[in-house]
Amino acid sequence: MPKKVRIPTPLRKLTNNEDVIEVTSGTIGDAITELQSRYPGIKERLVDDKGEVRRFVNVYVNEEDIRFLQNQNTPLKDGDEISIIPAIAGG
Amino acid sequence: MEKNEGFMRALKCRECGREYPLAATHVCEFDFGPLEVVYDYDRIKTSLTRESIQSRAKSMWRYRELLPVANDPTVGLQVGFTPLVKADRLAKRLGIRELWIKNDTVNYPSLSFKDRVVSVALSRAKELGFTTVACASTGNLANSVAANAASVGLRAYVFIPSDLEQGKILNSLIYGAQVIGIKGHYDEVNRLCAEIAGKFGWAFVNVNMRPYYAEGSKSMGYEIMEQLGWHIPKHTVVCMASGSLLTKIQKSYQEFIKLRLVSEIDFKIHGAQATGCSPITTAQKAGLDFFKPVKPNTIAKSLAIGTPADGFYALKVMKETDGSSEDVTDDEIRDGIRMLAESEGIFAETAGGVTVGVAKKLIASGKIPSNDSAVLCITGNGLKTMDAVNGHAGYPREIKPSLREFEAMISEEEKAFKG
Numbered sequence: 001m002p003k004k005v006r007i008p009t010p011l012r013k014l015t016n017n018e019d020v021i022e023v024t025s026g027t028i029g030d031a032i033t034e035l036q037s038r039y040p041g042i043k044e045r046l047v048d049d050k051g052e053v054r055r056f057v058n059v060y061v062n063e064e065d066i067r068f069l070q071n072q073n074t075p076l077k078d079g080d081e082i083s084i085i086p087a088i089a090g091g
Numbered sequence: 092m093e094k095n096e097g098f099m100r101a102l103k104c105r106e107c108g109r110e111y112p113l114a115a116t117h118v119c120e121f122d123f124g125p126l127e128v129v130y131d132y133d134r135i136k137t138s139l140t141r142e143s144i145q146s147r148a149k150s151m152w153r154y155r156e157l158l159p160v161a162n163d164p165t166v167g168l169q170v171g172f173t174p175l176v177k178a179d180r181l182a183k184r185l186g187i188r189e190l191w192i193k194n195d196t197v198n199y200p201s202l203s204f205k206d207r208v209v210s211v212a213l214s215r216a217k218e219l220g221f222t223t224v225a226c227a228s229t230g231n232l233a234n235s236v237a238a239n240a241a242s243v244g245l246r247a248y249v250f251i252p253s254d255l256e257q258g259k260i261l262n263s264l265i266y267g268a269q270v271i272g273i274k275g276h277y278d279e280v281n282r283l284c285a286e287i288a289g290k291f292g293w294a295f296v297n298v299n300m301r302p303y304y305a306e307g308s309k310s311m312g313y314e315i316m317e318q319l320g321w322h323i324p325k326h327t328v329v330c331m332a333s334g335s336l337l338t339k340i341q342k343s344y345q346e347f348i349k350l351r352l353v354s355e356i357d358f359k360i361h362g363a364q365a366t367g368c369s370p371i372t373t374a375q376k377a378g379l380d381f382f383k384p385v386k387p388n389t390i391a392k393s394l395a396i397g398t399p400a401d402g403f404y405a406l407k408v409m410k411e412t413d414g415s416s417e418d419v420t421d422d423e424i425r426d427g428i429r430m431l432a433e434s435e436g437i438f439a440e441t442a443g444g445v446t447v448g449v450a451k452k453l454i455a456s457g458k459i460p461s462n463d464s465a466v467l468c469i470t471g472n473g474l475k476t477m478d479a480v481n482g483h484a485g486y487p488r489e490i491k492p493s494l495r496e497f498e499a500m501i502s503e504e505e506k507a508f509k510g
Contacts, residue, residue, distance in 0.1 A: 006286065009289045013120070054122065065398065067383075067384050068386075083286060085285045085286065086118040087398070088117060088123070088301065089227070089301065090227050090284070090297050090298070090333055090400050091281075091335050091396055
């Protein structure tokens with residue numbers, strides 16, 4: 001069973017308006033690379049020149065912020081749900 | 092014909108400067124940076140003067156040109172222009188020459204500064220054709236969305252952490268809003284709302300409407316300057332949840348300087364958080380320009396945002412203005428609430444206790460010099476967070492309806508009072 005990545009509105013132009021993409025990678029970092037291979041241009045929106053997740057992007061695995069897990073090394077298992085969410089919201 | 096956008100020009104990404112139309116959208120498609128309203132200041136300058144402001148009704152809308160609506164506002168016309176109180180007795184207790192309280196505990200209609208942002212967001216939402224409004228909230232915002240939506244017949248969905256204070260929950264339900272309690276802390280509510288906002292065509296005041304919404308906070312700063320006799324205060328202490336209010340206070344001061352409504356001075360803006368949720372003050376005190384998210388654990392639930400959206404910009408404002416920050420424990424928050432109540436007759440919610448407690452620390456450490464003047468932004472009403480102080484303010488003494496019993500009880504106190 002693959003893992004599901006929920007794509008936020010600002011990135012859907014790159015995914016032909018798909019709001020959920022299935023991936024098979026074993027970590028968050030690999031999943032970002034896998035998305036890039038299928039939807040070129042998406043990686044640079046998510047990570048900066050140094051390879052870090054951008055300041056205004058939050059990534060969650062099953063509702064938990066990856067900064068409370070192992071950042072891009074966070075392992076993924078079958079059925080996991082990944083959300084990519086703009087950090088600027090709320091308050 | 093060109094569309095009427097009032098004094099607004101566009102939405103612009105704070106990071107890369109790309110411009111977007113004035114729609115219900117909040118982040119840049121390229122770098123996820125926040126979008127901010129850009130104004131036509133040359134035109135504003137011709138219609139916004141001290142005289143024109145003073146001739147208008149006493150509400151936040153007297154600064155209408157600097158608030159992001161295309162036409163006249165339609166929601167919350169009576170919001171704002173809350174008292175700026177000269178707090179001599181509290182000044183004495185905190186050890187400072189001059190102190191002012193910007194008292195948004197009595198803001199109309201829902202008793203917190205959030206009425207400012209909501210009247211802007213809902214007026215703009217109506218202009219953009221929305222009929223359902225929503226928010227992710229730590230309580231005060233939910234109360235304000237519920238009340239202001241009810242006043243104009245908009246449908247409202249408010250999302251809150253399910254463990255909020257009873258007062259804050261009831262203060263949303265009473266207006267007939269749909270109240271959704273999320274089993275989790277605010278950051279989880281916020282993440283869910285960001286996902287819901289992407290799916291439903293609603294005006295989420297602090298998600299897709301955030302560029303307009305956030306600008307409403309500037310009115311607190313405009314009022315402070317006008318009420319001080321058209322002066323910028325040397326020191327302003329602001330509590331921080333997302334950090335947005337603190338950044339907008341700076342913007343309000345800068346805009347009045349730009350419009351020559353006040354003289355330019357070196358002002359400092361200081362940030363206040365609860366120790367149990369202090370991602371911004373922890374970073375500020377360590378000299379960092381980024382923060383580490385935390386899981387909140389504090390009685391100041393209205394400030395309990397562990398991943399503050401404007402944390403990065405709040406740090407920048409404190410750095411630019413040479414401001415500082417502090418955080419206070421739950422006990423210090425309760426002490427702050429009591430000090431403000433006992434010395435000024437103002438009952439603030441927990442966030443107000445944070446601001447007073449932090450001001451006390453900053454004055455004691457000399458970061459706010461004792462011979463200076465400061466303004467404390469008090470953002471919400473204590474009647475909404477009674478759970479936090481219940482049992483900490485003493486209890487009434489009960490006696491029989493007997494004069495003899497009363498005299499026996501009071502005699503020692505009268506001696507002490509006269510002595």
